[in-house]
Amino acid sequence: TSSTRPQRLLRAVQRKATKGDPQSVISAIDYFCRNSEWAMNVGDEKGPILDSVVCEVSPATALELGTYCGYSSVRIARLLPVGTKLITLEFHPDYACIARQVIQHAGLEDKIFLVEGASGDLIPKMADMFGISTFDFVFLDHWKDRYLPDLKLLEECQLLRKGSVLLADNVICPGTPDYLEYVRNSPRYESRYFQSHLEYTKVEDGLEKSVFLG
Ligand SMILES: COCc1ccccc1-c1cc(O)c2[nH]cnc(=O)c2c1
Numbered sequence: 001t002s003s004t005r006p007q008r009l010l011r012a013v014q015r016k017a018t019k020g021d022p023q024s025v026i027s028a029i030d031y032f033c034r035n036s037e038w039a040m041n042v043g044d045e046k047g048p049i050l051d052s053v054v055c056e057v058s059p060a061t062a063l064e065l066g067t068y069c070g071y072s073s074v075r076i077a078r079l080l081p082v083g084t085k086l087i088t089l090e091f092h093p094d095y096a097c098i099a100r101q102v103i104q105h106a107g108l109e110d111k112i113f114l115v116e117g118a119s120g121d122l123i124p125k126m127a128d129m130f131g132i133s134t135f136d137f138v139f140l141d142h143w144k145d146r147y148l149p150d151l152k153l154l155e156e157c158q159l160l161r162k163g164s165v166l167l168a169d170n171v172i173c174p175g176t177p178d179y180l181e182y183v184r185n186s187p188r189y190e191s192r193y194f195q196s197h198l199e200y201t202k203v204e205d206g207l208e209k210s211v212f213l214g
């Protein structure tokens, strides 16, 4: 019976990465994607940009939209201080199942709360589910057509505070033009583009960092 790409990615992690060592999990996935099969992880070129923003913000509360196999969940959570948490939302149950195992292999299951479901349904429940008021950091990496509606939902649910940082993947490829237009033209955001490449390729892509001004 045939396996899926996420299953093959997990197998590579279980074979190559050291249990409890997040960096070895990250390296094993990047090696798999460069040498075996491309997969839509933020990757080893945009990943360090994500790392630098997470370190700069040092969030007490962080939200990730789009877990996939857990690669960026591990990248983010490995940098979070004790007592802080990353909430990551994943729509596809099969992806969520793999991500839980990747996160467990990295030893980060106590810092990461993976919730299965649609971001549009779950965002309004975040405050009640996790006893938080606002997010210090949000990483958008799910479906491009949901970036703008989910940003507006975060605003409406008052889950952003003055200084909250949003970082969006794939703003060029596949591209999120309506989201970019909004954060770059709204007086409520200070936005900056970090040029890079689509993971594991030479195609242009980048991350958009937007600070909510309140
Ligand atoms: C399924 O398309 C894969 C693909 C194909 C060609 C170009 C880009 C992408 C791509 C790259 C990413 O980093 C992504 N991140 C999050 N959700 C995505 O759908 C996504 C898609």
Ligand SMILES: [Mg+2]
Binding pocket: 040, 041, 042, 141, 169, 170
């Ligand atoms: Mg992406």
